[in-house]
Amino acid sequence: MRAFLFPGQGSQAVGMGRALAEASPVAREVFQEVDEAIGQNLLKLMTDGPAEALMLTENAQPAIMANSIATLRVLEREGGIRISEKAQFVAGHSLGEYTALCAADAISLSLTARLLKIRGRAMQNAVPVGVGGMAALLGATLEQAQAIADAAADGEICAVANDNAAGQVVLSGHLGAIERAVAMAKDMGAKRGMMLAVSAPFHCALMQPAADVMLHALKAARIDTPLVALFANVLAAPITVPDEIRARLVDQVTDVVRWRETMLAMHAAGVDTFVEFGAKVLAPMVKRTVADAEAISVVTMDDIEALAKAM
Template identity: 70%
Template sequence: MRAFIFPGQGSQSVGMGKALADASPVAREVFGEVDEALGQNLFRLMTEGPADALTLTENAQPAIMANAIATLRVLEREGNVRLADKAEYVAGHSLGEYTALCAAQAFDLSTTARLLRLRGQAMQVAVPVGEGAMAALLGADLDKARAIAAAAVEAVVADGGGAQVCTVANDNDPGQVVISGHRAPVERAVSLAKEMGAKRGVLLPVSAPFHCPLMQPAADAMAAALADARIAAPLVPVFANVHAAPIADPDAIRAALVEQVTGMVRWRESVLAMVEAGVAQFVEFGGKVLAPMVKRIAPDADAVSVVTMDDLENLLKTM
C-alpha cells in the first residue's frame, strides 16, 4: 500500500517550480491557474523572489501547495497515473493537508489556493508580531516536550508574567517536537530544554505562533470560509492532522481543518497509523522534508521525495 504526502510551511525556496515549469506544460498550467485564482503573479515570486516576500505566510502557503500539486499533476497526466489507483491514502503536514485534499479532489485547485491565502493572512494577524514564538525541541519526545512547555509556563507565571500559553504544536518524529505560544514561555522552554533532558531547544524563524490556542481568531476565520467552500468526498481518505486517523466525509473534513488551526499536528502518530493500516511506501510531492521524518518514525518504510522530472521518472519505474 502507498500514501501520497505533502509538505508544510518551511519547504519554500526561491526558484521552486521553475525547472518543473520549464520542462512541463502541465506544471505551467497549474501555476497559471493558481495565479489567476489569487489575482497575483505568485509563480514569479516563487521563481524570482525576493525571499522575504515568498516567506510571508500568505504567499508561502499557496506557493508550497502549488508546487506540490504541479508535481503530482505532471505524474498523473504525463505518466498516465490515477491517484486512486496508486495510493490508498493522502496526508499532509499542516497546510499540506489542504494540498492532500486538493490532490484527492475534495477541493478544486482554485479553491485550495484561495483558502490557503486566507489561512495565511488570518494566522498572521491573529497574534501581534513579536508576541508569539515557536521552538523546536530536539531530542525530546511528546511527553518530554509537554513537560518542558508546562515548566516554562509555570516559571514565567511565577515571575509575574500573567496568563501564558505554551503548548505542543507539531509532534513531528520521535526526536523533534515543536512548541508554540507566547514568546516569554517559549523562550524559557528553550533555556530549560537541555536541563530537562532534551538535546537542545531552537527558536524557529516564524512570524506567528501556529497550532496553539492563540490562533483562535484564525480558526474562526477559517470556519467562516470553509462553511461556504464546496468539499467533495475525496478519491481516497485523508489522514487528518488532528485525529491521526483517516476521514472522508466532507463535514468531518471541514471540522478537522478548523480544529487544525489551533490543534496539534500529530504527524508521528499519523505515519505510525498509516503503517499499521498497511502503508509500505510514502511518496512526498514537492518537498524533501517529510520523507526523512517518515524514515525516523518508521525505519522499515520506503519513503521518497519527488521534486524534479528525474524524480518523477524514477517513481514511475516503481509503480
C-alpha cells in the same frame, strides 16, 4: 500499500517551481490556474523572489501547495498515473492537508489556492509580531516536550504544536514562555531547544482568531468526498466525510499536528511506501519514525520519471 504526502510551511525557497514550469506544460497550467485564482503572479514570486515576500505566510502557503500539486499533476498526466489506483491514503503537514485534499479531488485547485491565501493571511494577522514564538525541542519525547511546555507556561500559552518525528517536537505560544522552554529544555531531558524563525505562533490557542476566519471560509467552501481517505493532522486517523473534513481543518489551526502518530497509524494500516511531493522534508521524518518503510521525495522531473517507472 502507498500513501501520498504533502509538505507544510518552511519548505518554500526562491526558485521553486521554475524547472517544472520550464519542462512541463502541465505544471505551467497548474501555476497559471493558481495565479488566476488569487489574482497574483505567484509563480514569478516563487521563481524570482524576493525571499522576504515568499516567506510571508499568505504567499508561502499557496506557493507550497501549487508546487506540490504541479509535481503530482505532471506524474498523473504525463506518467499516466491515477491517485485512486496508486495510493490508499493522503496526508499533509499543516497547510499540506489542503494540498492533500486537492490531490484527492476533494477541493478544486482554484478553491484550494484561495483558501490558503485566506488561511495564510488570517494566521499572520492573528498575533502581533513579537508576541508569539515557536521552538524545536530536539531529542525530546512527546511526554518530555509536554512537561517542558507546562513548566515554561507560567500563566502564558506554551503548547505542543507539532509532533513531527521521534525526537523532534515543536512548541508554540507566547514568546516569553517559548524562550523559557528553550532555556530549561536540556535540564528537563531534551538534547537541546532551538528558537525557530517564524512569523507567528502556529498551532496553539493564540491562533483562535485565524480558526474563526477559517470556520467562516470553509462553511462556504465546496468539499467533496476525497478519492482516497485523508489522514487528518488532529486525529492521526482517516476521514472521508466532507463535514468532518471541514471541522478538522478548522481544528488544525489551533491544535497539534500529530505527524509522528499519523505515520505510525498509516504504517499500522498497511502503508509501507510513503511518497512526498514537492519537497524533501517529510520523507526524512518518516524514516525517523517508521524505519522499515520506504520514503521517497519527488521534486524534479527525473524524480517524477523514476517514480512513474517504478509504479
